[in-house]
Amino acid sequence: MTASFEVTCGTPDDAAAVLALERTILEEGGSFATAPDEFHLSEAKLRVLLASLLEQPDGRFLVAREGGRILGVLLVHQEPVRALRHVGRLELFVDPGSRRRGVGDALLAEAVRRAELDPGLCKLSLAVFADNVAALALYRRHGFREEGHRVGEYLMDDGTLRDDLLLWRSVGR
Numbered sequence: 001m002t003a004s005f006e007v008t009c010g011t012p013d014d015a016a017a018v019l020a021l022e023r024t025i026l027e028e029g030g031s032f033a034t035a036p037d038e039f040h041l042s043e044a045k046l047r048v049l050l051a052s053l054l055e056q057p058d059g060r061f062l063v064a065r066e067g068g069r070i071l072g073v074l075l076v077h078q079e080p081v082r083a084l085r086h087v088g089r090l091e092l093f094v095d096p097g098s099r100r101r102g103v104g105d106a107l108l109a110e111a112v113r114r115a116e117l118d119p120g121l122c123k124l125s126l127a128v129f130a131d132n133v134a135a136l137a138l139y140r141r142h143g144f145r146e147e148g149h150r151v152g153e154y155l156m157d158d159g160t161l162r163d164d165l166l167l168w169r170s171v172g173r
């Protein structure tokens, strides 16, 4: 089946839609450490962040769009320290109503493809909850491997401790 969505670079004007999607994902729970009541990013600040990602080589801010609606977002962050600038840290989320349609797969494939061509990046990395079966399957499928397991890294509001895994893959060399 041909996908009815397309993956492209986003624009700063997508800030409101990205923010709304991010809130939805945090309210859904289970995949990010930030609780919804701790999420205070404003549209104006996100717009600045997205604009700064778009000043970098292609592919640091990707969206999957269908009929003008954003179904998924992938951001590639870099630390502002020279010694860490070769590492792209991934953030990926897909609208709950649009999952298992290949959106995450298409976003990640495009991010890796662009990162492979980006002379500034040697490594992609991310942290993921150890019980996030969906994300782990997706990242492993795209060549990511485990480089660390942090035990009890997060204390959740319900009192449970959760582990996370650090994943990475090399790009460009």
Ligand SMILES: CC(C)(COP(=O)(O)OP(=O)(O)OC[C@H]1O[C@@H](n2cnc3c(N)ncnc32)[C@H](O)[C@@H]1OP(=O)(O)O)[C@@H](O)C(=O)NCCC(=O)NCCS
Pocket: 025, 031, 092, 093, 094, 095, 098, 099, 100, 101, 102, 103, 104, 105, 106, 126, 127, 128, 129, 132, 133, 134, 135, 137, 138, 141
């Ligand atoms: C993880 C996430 C991005 C996957 O997005 P998606 O668009 O549903 O994924 P896709 O449809 O492209 O699936 C690609 C592959 O990932 C794996 N996968 C996706 N969802 C899965 C699930 N629920 N269970 C097991 N494997 C899953 C499968 O290998 C799948 O291939 P298949 O459909 O051929 O079996 C999405 O579930 C999400 O946004 N979750 C919340 C945020 C999150 O966890 N982000 C990552 C944190 S680091």
